[in-house]
Amino acid sequence: MTHEVRMLGTGNAFLPHGRYHSFLIFDRKHIIDAPPTALSSLRRAGISPAEIETIFITHLHGDHVFGLPFLLLEKKYISDREGNAHLTIVGSSGVKARLKTLCNLAFPGSLDDALDNVTFIETDSGTIDGWNWERFRVHHDDAVDPFGYRFEHTDGCSFVHSGDSGPCENLEHAIERSQLAVVEMGFPQWVPSNHHHKPDDIQSLAERQSHVKLLITHTFVDMPQSGFDPILTDKLPDHPDNVHHLEDGDIWNFQNSEWVSLKNRDIFVQ
């Protein structure tokens, strides 16, 4: 069986040149988070919001969830007027109330029925579409209930999403049991905080977990060919061979028991 992890965005909250907010879709129907650029990301990849079956929420920072009202609004008025495309949102216990507040702030009253039709799952593990998933606490701002996810399909395919997190034991433990890990690198080296991975953290993680493919997202690094002066920098750090710095549009396929990179920015409708 083939599985696909596709990056619809790879930037941090500050939107480095050439990148949308970090945003992942797998098997073309399950997404991780709903960033402000989510609808733009789906549009340029030619994917309809009605195709989305599940949203896994990592945490409640704006660059991870503020796109939800636009996805629900689009579904209601454009791509799923009949209300046949059922949506499930997986998140920690505080997620449902916060997302309802967000939607009500964005479009007062308009999304009440859409939210009533969403199934919220608040358990910390479960099975969806053959994927056994587990949610684990990570090291980030506790005010936004930060988690990562680990997914393992019944056919043996596995991957981790770090959410936003600095180095931490739970994340390390999830990664060491997996074939592929999508890990954030939100901070340059000079920022005095450990709430995100920095280039040196990725270096040491890659050395410890040399059997795992580490895909770097939520990055502060511009795309080099943007044509603009760098916002912070457009130089990717040098990292070991098991580290892959992602670009918007990158696709990884699981075939013949391993994850393989398909470079394909051409998927975007320009």
Ligand SMILES: [Zn+2]
């Ligand atoms: Zn965050």
